Amino acid sequence: MAHPSSQALRSPLRGVLSLLQPVPASGAVPVARGDGPAVAALEDIDLSVARGEIVGVIGRSGAGKSTLIRLVNGLESPTSGRVVVDGIDVGTLDERALGPVRRSIGMIFQHFNLLSSRTVFDNVALPLEIAGVDRAGIRRRVEPLLEMVGLADKRDRYPAELSGGQKQRVGIARALATQPKVLLSDEATSALDPETTTAILDLLAGIQRELGLTILLITHEMAVIRRIAHRVAVIDGGRIVEQGEVADVFAAPAHATTRSFLGAETGRGVPAWIAERLQTEPVEGGKTVLRIVFRGEHATDPVLSQLSRELGIDVNILSGSIERIGGSPFGILLVALPGDAAAQARAARFLADRELHTEVIGHVR
Known part of the structure; x- marks a missing residue:
């Protein structure tokens, strides 16, 4: 690396x-x-x-x-x-x-790769034994690792006595043993x-x-x-x-x-009840479905209410979510706007000025 x-x-x-x-x-x-x-x-x-x-x-x-x-x-x-x-x-x-x-280089495996005949402590100690570390040195290294992964009370248990999550915690501690x-x-x-x-x-x-x-x-x-x-x-x-x-x-x-x-991560997916009605071309008297991505400082701004108030454009929220990705707020909204080109152009400029990523998904009646 x-x-x-x-x-x-x-x-x-x-x-x-x-x-x-x-x-x-x-x-x-x-x-x-x-x-x-x-x-x-x-x-x-x-x-x-x-x-x-x-x-x-x-x-x-x-x-x-x-x-x-x-x-x-x-x-x-x-x-x-x-x-x-x-x-x-x-x-x-x-x-x-x-x-x-x-x-x-530490390695964590999908299926844990623990030795069934060794206790939790001894599984974590294995790479240190291979490296020739003495027993006192092994104890000084392994005990803090078991504390770190939340398994200090399981040190004398065997893999068969552990849940999947506990086995993976053993695997993580073992991967960290050689620092x-x-x-x-x-x-x-x-x-x-x-x-x-x-x-x-x-x-x-x-x-x-x-x-x-x-x-x-x-x-x-x-x-x-x-x-x-x-x-x-x-x-x-x-x-x-x-x-x-x-x-x-x-x-x-x-x-x-x-x-x-x-796919459906972070609200990106289009709900089935909308997807089955979507058309690729604008529909007279219909609406345009837009995906808006909110990031960083703008992720929690009341952008849609501002858009409606300042531009007089009605916005219908269809679905969405907000969470943290990469340490910053991140949200996706699926909205419906009036289908006429002038309103869409005004809304697109408004959103672009606020550095929001937008994508037209399709059109509905």
Whole structure:
């Protein structure tokens, strides 16, 4: 993951974490498909993760997310380009040299990967035992970690006695045992229920703030990105098709894959009772359906009441939501305005003057 600059992960990779220097169409890890020719699992990747940043990588199954993770921790080597973690080109190292680098990279797994025959304490202690730390040193390290993840009272329990959320807390503590600079999370919440997912994500965000960790978060759920990521990269077919600040991408997704992932997130979806009536062309005497994105300082402003009062335009709110994304207020409203072009133009200028992103969804009778 990278080094102190904001240029962290590029694929060719660059940053505390970097996948760097994009290459022509041959560019990353070839994977054999049956008896056929090798294909590129990742290609022309250019991604950086700055120190202390949480970057989410989202994609469907088979998009290349897991291969990207394996590049970062040295389990795969790029056929071209570089994978740079804290200034070290991981792809150039042999197994012996990879040991210290891997200890600086913590890993959280989807299915926990705990040893059933070891207690909670001993599962967390395992990487320290492998590193040759003495028992007193292990105790000094493990006990505060169990406190941090809320499992001090479960130290002598076995995995079979724990809930899914508790198992993942053990996995998080284990990932932190060697005091890593970078934390990799591979679908860490996809096996958990929504309430537990929220608790685990909040725990990760708190740990990141407390320890200043750099986190690369792999997921197929936009709700995970929305909850804790600072930036997001969307991967499709082995390529990054869109990336940016989370709020920017949520406000105006540029790629079809991103829009499909957003779906009903943050009020973006059109309710079925409206969708079934939408038409692409204006309807005489009808209304235009508009999506308005409210961000930052304007997220809680009474913009629609001002629009109605100052311009005399009636606005019908159809659906919406407001929350925090990327640490700032973020809201989406679906509204209906009078369908005549003059009223729409006036409303569009009014909203643009307040730096609000708008999008015409369609027209209804």
